[in-house]
Amino acid sequence: MLGPWINSAALLAGGGLGAVLSKHIPKRVREALPLTCGIISAGIGTIMINKAHTIPAVALAMITGAFIGEMLYLEHGLEKIIGWMQARAKRLLPGEGQNSHSQQFVLRFVTILVLFCVSGMGIFGSMHEGMTGEASILLTKSVLDLFTSLIFAAELGLSVALIAVPQILIQATLYHSAHLLTPLVTPAMQADFSACGGIIMLATGLRICGIKIFPIVNMLPALLLVMPISAVWLHFPG
Secondary structure: OHHHHHHHHHHHHHHHHHHHOHHHOOHHHHHHHHHHHHHHHHHHHHHHHOOOOOHHHHHHHHHHHHHHHHHOOHHHHHHHHHHHHHHHHHHHOOOOOOOOOOHHHHHHHHHHHHHHHOOHHHHHHHHHHHHHOOOHHHHHHHHHHHHHHHHHHHHHOHHHHHHHHHHHHHHHHHHHHHHHHHHHOOHHHHHHHHHHHHHHHHHHHHHHOOOOOOOHHHHOHHHHHHHHHHHHHHHOOO
């Protein structure tokens, strides 16, 4: 389980360092680097989309998953949880988030929480390593997370580093669960899963860049649906 540990360590180090160096990082750097990280995320997502084996199955999974997410108000629920966490953080960490009373803080925190914990790259990378033992996807994500968390922590504070806790729990769960899925997953299903994750990564990158605020959390159920839909589609190609 190399990837999840390195990824969370990178997030913890970047978040802690960013909180310490916040006063020494120029504003222009804080504004520019997230844009770079966002476009990298979008670029990697585009590459992953090209791996699609059965495009109709991926499209159906995305539409169905987004519909379920919207009906369940997943992103709205996560925003409420983060708002509750923000209130508790102010009590536990004096001085933390003093300029974060606006909805802007919640929106940005939701974006980076998704980016670090439940992005297509993180979910796919964890399951990919669990199935194949190959950690390159999560190692690439670790490099991005190190610098992304540093920049975001310079603005949002030490709360960014604390995201390492849910991240390691989620990635470890996916890593170990992947062993159970390995006998059932075909290369075509894995390719469609990668493409679905790529679409969500692309949406995440565009959101980080401020181009469009996609409801990323509401799209996540698609990752649970894409492999079963792909398997059924391949059995009934006509």
